[in-house]
Amino acid sequence: MNNLSELRIELVKGQKLAMQGSYQRRAPLKKAIPHLLVARKGLKDYVTQYPTNALAWQLLSEAEQYLLNYNEALTTLQNVLSLGDKDKKLLKRLAMLTEYGSRWQELEMTSEQLESLEIYLQEKLELYGCNHTLIYTREWLDINVLSSKKSKVVRALQNQGGFCDCEVLMNVVD
Structure with a gap:
């Protein structure tokens, strides 16, 4: 799966099956994990091949977020911002990820x-x-x-x- 639109569809499937809100800390439902992992792997490969594609970085950030990898989600979202996309929604997401990432680390619980x-x-x-x-x-x-x-x-x-x-x-x- 190396087409960005296919990867996006796979990510959306995983997000819908995850049964978690945009920034919740709960684990995604098990049936969502295969879709999220396929999307994440494909998106990682995609951004390696096309490192200036802001949408791919943004989708990768979402995949990491849904898998509760907040540090990776932050890093990939910062890549989007470094590519020049300063959308207010992205800045808000960056702030929310920072907050939830610190909360998650503070709990020291899986x-x-x-x-x-x-x-x-x-x-x-x-x-x-x-x-x-x-x-x-x-x-x-x-x-x-x-x-x-x-x-x-x-x-x-x-x-x-x-x-x-x-x-x-x-x-x-x-």
Whole structure:
């Protein structure tokens, strides 16, 4: 697949199947990943062959973003801007990617861990409700995160508006 329009179609398929908003941190649904990976590989090959094609760089940035590779998404979007495209939407996307990339790094959790935490909290809150503490989040952390990192993760969750279990679910992992 080396035609840019074919790669774009593959990327759009993956984006639709991913079931994630433009800048969400949740992992794409598994059925989307093959499409996103094919699009990313094809776009990487394409920009190697046509390094001045701003649209190809922009599409590659989107593929990286949907795969939660925020550093790569930022780098490729900066390539678009360096080629002279200073569209306000691109500048806004650059700012959003920078913000979400730093949040993602602050959490020090994989997308799989966030998905697991989401499922755990949904189940616990459905059964017991929220008592406005981080009791279930801390239970999950006890099982899934090294003890030396727990307090840092709790601070990162709180920095993103997760002061109790239902807020972690709504503001951080959902």
